[in-house]
Amino acid sequence: MSIELAGIHKQFGSFAALKNINLTVPTGELVALLGPSGSGKTTLLRIIAGLEQADQGSILFHGQDTSHYEVQQRQVGFVFQHYALFRHMTVFENVAFGLNVRPKNLRPSAKVIEEKVHQLLSLVRLDGFAGRYPSQLSGGQRQRVALARALAVEPQVLLLDEPFGALDAKVRKELRRWLRQLHDELHITSVFVTHDQEEALDVADRIVILNQGQIEQMGTPEEVYEQPKNAFVYNFLGNVNLFRGRIQQGRVRIGSLEIEAPEYAHHDDSGSIISYVRPYNLEIERSGHGQEYFRAKIVHIRAVGPTAFLELKREDTAELIEAELLKERYRELNLKIGETVFVKPKDLKIFLEDYCI
């Protein structure tokens, strides 16, 4: 079941939560809606579910317009951030709920329901928990019950709103891997909302990056990470160092640094630019010359694990930057706090100022 959104617009009072969203989720894919808080990602998910109505635009499930369908008719499974389990019901009753509330002629027999519930509970690895109440479960267990409950009605589409947002880091990682496995088994079209770029890059087939109610970029994790369309996307997907500078006839000048920028060669006017470099793209040298290096003083070193993190202060602009280098290289250079080194940025992403956040 594919999902197509066309021209979705949503207004809350004077605040435009979503502006002209066009999006296609192909059948069987796991798509992440990624964005900072207030970017409209949850609103978009709720509109797909029918929990919220769009002011304009249409939603098509498998080519069929469902914009005016009630929540109940959309056949979506929805997993809430805070689980929303029915607190007065046992795990079994929670999972069986969607089947039990069906009209008599569509309701499976009690025996079929029981089999189905136990099958789902073993799918989410909660056999033996059927008689417990939600308050007797841990967060991760609750979220898996919520997932089993959503799957019980055999939804066409699975929607998850920050499903792991309320869990601690370790559980979150385990659970999202497991969700990926589950998705690969069931192949149900799924959309999940997250503000965690790592989570999106880790599990999604496709990432939709939202900002201020608009889609900034869509693509596979590799695409959005390697070829960010604009400054916002680059900045949002991981740690970056920011350099402000000026551009003139294809040459970028940032402090004492001067770099060729052939992609802007046609750009005659001189203008201000913002450029980003990932910390692992900063090369550290003991000595260097030329305009591709700048000098910086080491202010802080954190050398835990396989990589060393350096905090450096540029000598030309006094700005703080972050660099990341492999442990071996770090040992080889024998760096100490307070020393001055030469820094060479590789793979600088340059964006003209008016594109920036």
Place this chain on the structure above:
Amino acid sequence: MAGHIALRQGTAAPQSRTTTESPVMRWLLIGIALTFLGLMLVIPLIAVFAKALESGFALYLKAISEPDALAAIRLTLLTVAFAVPLNAAFGLAAAWAIAKFDFRGKNFLITLIDLPFAVSPVIAGLVFVFLFGKPGIFWPWLSEHGIKIIFAPPGIILATIFVTFPFIARELIPLMQAQGTTEEEAALTLGASGWKTFWYVTLPNIKWALIYGVILASARAVGEFGAVSVVSGHIRGSTNTLPLHVEILYNEYQFVAAFAVASLMTLMAIFTLLIKNFVEWKVNQQAEKAAIHHGQTEDNHEY
């Protein structure tokens, strides 16, 4: 070891604070409280039953089984039977609207619900007289159609509804606000109709608070004097509720009979109190459950 034990006692939080007071202070405070309770509550309670049974059990039975007393009991129960369900329906609707939706004038509605707490019951009664009584706004239309409200049971029921108006809504609003709407939304996405969502999800979650509200409203409906007194007209065997009946008997110097009926009301009150305590205990249990349910972020490490 000793330190360990002390620590474990310390987990019973409320106790640890009182133990820091000196024993003298503690006993003094408890003594004052108990004396006050005895003077203001226990002695009057005993007095009611003592006076009621003063001339023997036979007279007591006669006092509460004579036709006027029975009529008063009947009217009181009728009033409760109308006022409480209507207020339960209203309270549910209002709490639902306030807790689950955002709309203009929400705070005004909350204030309005509290109005009967602030207004004197006598004034509440007078308002109904002014609306439906002989000089009232609706009087011409009512008399034309032969409908009697003031000095008749409908007026008593109306006045009682007004006075007991906030009890159930007030119990439900904070609980429903705390619970939020996500469980209902979950039910809807699972295909449940609005009615089934209410019946299987909303109602079980508020059950004990609702019962608690009903008990409070019933107790007040049985005992209401001021508002009912104004609209009733004190017609014996017809528009007298139990409190009004007690007053009439008392004014006629029929002390034994007055206290007999009063003791009946007292028994009703004690009975309600017992149920109330049981429900309160249940509600607290549920609130604790809800608190655990909400504190989900803390206890997820044992996955």
